[in-house]
Amino acid sequence: MKRVTRMLPALLALAAATACAAESVPAPQPGPRAVSVAQSTTGPTGGPTVAATGAPAAGAVAAPAKKAKLEIADITPMGEKTEKVGVGFPIIVTFDRDVKDKAAVEGLLDVEPDKPVEGAWRWVSPRKVIYRTKTYWKPYQKVLFTARLSELPGNEKTKDVSRRFAVGSKHISVVDTRNHTMKVYRNGKLAKKIAISAGKGGFVRNGVDVYLTTSGTHLTMGKKAVETMTSSWMGVTDPKDPRYYKEEIPWAVRISDSGEYVHQSAGYYQFLGRSNQSHGCVRATPAGAKWFYTIAQRGDVVKITGTKRKLQWNNGWSYWQLNWTQWKKGSALKP
Numbered sequence: 001m002k003r004v005t006r007m008l009p010a011l012l013a014l015a016a017a018t019a020c021a022a023e024s025v026p027a028p029q030p031g032p033r034a035v036s037v038a039q040s041t042t043g044p045t046g047g048p049t050v051a052a053t054g055a056p057a058a059g060a061v062a063a064p065a066k067k068a069k070l071e072i073a074d075i076t077p078m079g080e081k082t083e084k085v086g087v088g089f090p091i092i093v094t095f096d097r098d099v100k101d102k103a104a105v106e107g108l109l110d111v112e113p114d115k116p117v118e119g120a121w122r123w124v125s126p127r128k129v130i131y132r133t134k135t136y137w138k139p140y141q142k143v144l145f146t147a148r149l150s151e152l153p154g155n156e157k158t159k160d161v162s163r164r165f166a167v168g169s170k171h172i173s174v175v176d177t178r179n180h181t182m183k184v185y186r187n188g189k190l191a192k193k194i195a196i197s198a199g200k201g202g203f204v205r206n207g208v209d210v211y212l213t214t215s216g217t218h219l220t221m222g223k224k225a226v227e228t229m230t231s232s233w234m235g236v237t238d239p240k241d242p243r244y245y246k247e248e249i250p251w252a253v254r255i256s257d258s259g260e261y262v263h264q265s266a267g268y269y270q271f272l273g274r275s276n277q278s279h280g281c282v283r284a285t286p287a288g289a290k291w292f293y294t295i296a297q298r299g300d301v302v303k304i305t306g307t308k309r310k311l312q313w314n315n316g317w318s319y320w321q322l323n324w325t326q327w328k329k330g331s332a333l334k335p
Contacts, residue, residue: 069158070152077092085297085298086170086297088299090132090317092130106121109131114142134324173185176306182195182288198282203279213309214315215308215311217302229246263283
């Protein structure tokens with residue numbers, strides 16, 4: 001099954017999408033939807049009205065307040081009071097308009113973890129920049145992000161913005177599609193081994209076998225207790241078509257933009273731990289899927305091995321697919 005979702009512009013260039021498809025378009029979130037910066041930051045995003053310093057002359061018209069040239073529209077993930085994040089999590093900053101001087105703006109974005117680690121920004125669009133670390137964040141700490149946009153020339157009327165993130169446990173899951181197992185490590189120790197069934201392959205679109213699960217380092221991006229998955233992603237909407245399906249899938253944890261999830265198998269339990277039979281998702285036992293859903297934090301690491309289809313670095317939060325040298329090339333600041 002495959003999830004139809006709103007994808008990053010870069011994903012539109014992918015040859016094909018992957019197999020599990022959810023009926024709903026918005027990406028699943030862990031609890032409430034992400035709030036806007038204006039609701040959650042240190043101050044309002046609009047610039048204050050300039051007070052007059054003296055009485056205006058008769059008939060004079062007050063000059064309009066000078067507006068900020070650049071503000072932040074969204075920050076992902078949410079703050080420390082809303083969620084805990086995994087050790088692979090990115091900081092995604094979206095501005096309210098295209099950024100003209102990326103180097104100047106990037107130089108005003110500060111990241112201060114309690115437990116220091118090297119990191120760098122990468123621009124993925126004219127108004128979106130992403131921060132990733134060289135190695136995973138250390139667990140059980142706070143990370144403070146601050147945007148000092150009031151220091152940008154001509155942007156003095158804006159308010160500086162900050163958000164503090166809470167890093168939770170270190171969850172590293174390893175999915176072996178050849179041995180049909182998923183091993184979940186918590187803080188370096190094996191917490192659970194789950195029997196799984198991955199993508200069976202055999203459905204090629206534009207030269208890509210979209211029924212294969214992608215191999216690479218994924219990050220968990222959101223979760224839903226029940227996700228509606230349909231066959232509409234491949235143009236099959238007629239219930240009379242033998243390829244048609246519409247199923248309510250429990251314990252769905254999303255790991256890519258192209259439709260891959262770790263979720264409870266909708267029956268077919270005889271294949272779990274024995275063979276790959278899914279449309280690209282990682283199917284798990286009911287108990288295993290529910291347990292994984294319960295512990296999942298956005299930004300947890302899910303490494304998948306054993307298939308011939310490689311995960312693209314811009315498919316969801318798959319930024320760890322780039323090595324450190326490649327990642328830093330996306331920065332606007334000179335080394």
